[in-house]
Amino acid sequence: MKLLKPAWVTHEGRPIFSVDIHPDGSRFATGGQGDDCGRVVIWNMAPVLSAEVEKDENVPKLLCQMDNHLACVNCVRWSVSGRYLASCGDDKAILIWQHSGSGGTVFGGIATAESWRCVATLRSHSGDVLDLAWAPHDAWLASCSVDNSVIIWNALNFPEVVTVLRAHSGLVKGVVWDPIGKFLASQSDDKTLKIWRTNDWKQETSITEPFKECGGTTHVLRMGWSPDGQYLVSAHAMNGGGPTAQIIEREGWVTDKDFVGHRKAITSVRFNNNIMLKSLPHSNKPQQYCCCAIGSRDRSISVWLTALKRPLVIIKDLFNDSVLDLTWCTSGHILMACSWDGTVACVEFEETEIGKSLSASEKKALHERIYGKSLTVPNSLTSNTIVETPELLAVREAQRKQLNSTPTKVNSVSKPSLTATPMRGPSKQIETRTSDGKRRITPMFIPTVVDNGEAPQPFSSSTQPTFSSSTETKSKIVIEKREDIIAPNVSKPANPKPQSQELISSTLSMDVDKSPPKVTAPKSSVTPEKVNGVAAESLDQPAPLTSKIDKSNQPKSEEPPKHEEKPKDKEKEEKKTEEKVEKAQATSVQEKVPDVKTKTGKRRGRPPLSERVDRLDKTEKSVATPAPAQPVQTPAVHSPAKQVTVVAENELKLPILSIDKTLNVQIPGCPGKVLTVENAALASPFGPLNLVKCYFNNKSVNTKGGDWEAVLSSKAVAAGCNAFLCAVCCEDCTLQVFETMYGRRPLPPLQLTSRPSRLIVSRGHVFVLTVKGMLSVWDVPARKAVLVDESVAHLLDKNVSVVGCQVLESGSPALTLSSGKLYLFCSELKNWTLLGDGRDPVQQSSSHLLYATAVTQSGNVSASPLPPLTALQAACKGHFRSKVPAASGPASSCTLTFLEQQMACSRLLQSPRDYHLWLSALVRFLVHEGMETRLRLICDELLGPAHSRAVSSKSWDDKILGMSKHDLLRETLTVVATNLSLQRLYSEYNDLLESALTSK
Missing domain, CATH: 2.40.128.630 (Lipocalin)
Structure with missing residues (x-):
């Protein structure tokens, strides 16, 4: 075993709250406090493990530094595929980072070897976000916050929210996924640890007994779930007045075992992602076990094997302050930890010490033997609920075929092709010369390198980018010289010489023919x-x-021809001046009223027309x-x-x-x-x-x-x-x-x-x-x-x-x-x-555009031309602006309120297209949120007297705004079929609809 503490891994002495190793093992990320901001840093792993590489000045240690968070970063986590890096902090935001090519120098920052850009910003928490966890299939991202909630994000379509879990009554400080993908666990300061089912996002159980004596003394409560899925180990628990890490068995959620020995509260638990294999001394059959690392506020780390009753190793006084986070590399032989004192430690184990890792196929076979099937990456966010009726199965199969036949852009986690041909710049440039002999090069667009957003390749010294301002090869750009002479771009004088009245008239007459009406x-x-x-x-x-007009598009006024004659009578002079003005007006369409130069001094009578027009412009x-x-x-x-x-x-x-x-x-x-x-x-x-x-x-x-x-x-x-x-x-x-x-x-x-x-x-x-x-x-x-x-x-x-x-x-x-x-x-x-309010906070906080766009893309409602209500509302300043992604809580209530208001306005306008659009959007929202009661109200109204809760047949009309209610119900049920948790609702109303159509 080797114990390493690289002094160059630091946030300038500030606390480091999180550390995570990339799945390829070539880099690791740290998150913590920066210079008046939250800081995320990506480091090179090679200089940590090798002293020779560390001394090589050509090998960069810091790969990228991101200071985009407005407050301290509490957690950083790589996705399972390694394509994304998620970070969260005290600014209530979650940032999703993606590799975007080689690095450079950011203005005001330091030179970096890699470039990472923020591809999504997730904002739905109302307080500090403390912990993150990616689902085993990378389709979900879980986050927890001091607002007592856990949010599940759709990682295939950021920033969409899958659901919000609200059952904790205290700060939620840790989340972890079951490696099988069936459960999610969260631990809170309310002295509970809750298990959630992922098929319906309901609470499976709540564990309270081991945490009754616990206090909120830890910054985070990071749990760990064993890679075989059999054991969940909590953070801070108490047994006999001493701090422990509680072991919770999957079978029955039994809590009769724990890890003891630390003197202060447990802050972080992290399982090695591999199932280890080791031969026993007195047995020919190798034993399978899991490995777990525990960090505590007592500044020590302990490593446990499920095959041993005592810890494999205890490392004391490794830091000067609390241990805050732990991480294992994919190979399973490297453990890293970070501390409040702003340092990072690395522990490297030998295979003889920790054991040999099972291969991916062996791990898959173990999952199949225990759970009946292995974890597979889902193509959608549909749950594992069993389809109960053949009708619903046929509908979903038809939807799947339609989706496959329609080319759409899907935000997939699959690795894109790296062999795409980059766009090339121009192969020639055009050179001209002005009349004064100067050389002019016509600007041409040079495309940038296409950024496919692929997962980063394993970093090594041979792959680092090199920058050079010169090259030995000559440029292959062909210069195309043109012999035509162009006029130099010289600005005209402010007061050009007056032209003749005939020239002005002829020019303006041509402009009239070409100008718009x-x-x-x-x-x-x-x-x-x-x-x-x-x-x-x-x-x-x-x-x-x-309608408005831009004055900048109007041509500048031309001065009228000057007259040298000075009439003796001032009244005659004024009369002739006004005649000239009227004549210029009759000739020009867009020309402003000309300024007429007369004798200095104030004249009697009305002021010139130009002065009156100028006064009108100003007042x-x-x-x-x-x-x-x-x-x-x-x-x-x-x-x-x-x-x-x-x-x-x-x-x-x-x-x-x-x-x-x-x-x-x-x-x-x-x-x-x-x-x-x-x-x-x-x-x-x-x-x-x-x-x-x-x-x-x-x-x-x-x-x-x-x-x-x-x-x-x-x-x-x-x-x-x-x-x-x-x-x-x-x-x-x-x-x-x-x-x-x-x-x-x-x-x-x-x-x-x-x-x-x-x-x-x-x-x-x-x-x-x-x-x-x-x-x-x-x-x-x-x-x-x-x-x-x-x-x-x-x-x-x-x-x-x-x-x-x-x-x-x-x-x-x-x-x-x-x-x-x-x-x-x-x-x-x-x-x-009131048909619309562009500054309404309810409308601005709703996510109605997400559902309305899905309706128009499905082809059920045409978006062109705009329906009457939508066209009227489009003219309102700020209308249809949506800031908050779909989520439960205030945003969900705002979306429901706005969609129902749109339906009421559509009926008021007697607009069938608007009503169809917003009804379909409302149904999609209700299906997404699982609001069965509201869906039943809509289905009852559209079904008619065939249902017991419907209105009487005498007052019920089978059409609404000229559209068949039964046709609308059939469309509604098609959307309901996409949520398997509502399949019984689908079956009930589908049977009633068929019965109603048969009885006609």
């Missing part, structure tokens, strides 16, 4: 997107809830945008408006819509047809008259309807239209409605309570929101009001405004607020209903 107005008008919601919608394409939310005289097409039309702030009695602030002079609108759904509104277009002895015209700007277009015009006595402030209706709001708070085809009035002028803030024409409905927060919707073809003067003031305040409006096909209005909330007015309930 815009709303046009010959005079100063406001950009439609800044008005927030005055829109006209076509029948097939409703207007979006919100108001909207932006004035000139437009050409010739209108162009637009998919969603907005009437320009000045956003004048109005303060109502309840301090509600909504923008006022306004049209200065003229508005031109391309009518959606009517190619070539234009709606024009001209204020003060005609003069009369009794005052100016305002004109509304609808005409074809291209007479060759063969379209039904003709040109028409109407005269208004009041100035128009807003307009909206679609292929069926045109609506104009006037300054005297009247709403004028016309038929788009011939200009007839389907309704007389409607009097509004105040000036409009929003105007929307959608299908046959007209939507008006006034500045006082009164909302009205009219169904024009039916000549009736859907909603009249319904107040939205209680939905708004000084910090919340309306950012989007929409009228559904039923005529119900929907409002999207700046707070992220989505409201719909329900005429049946006579109230505003």
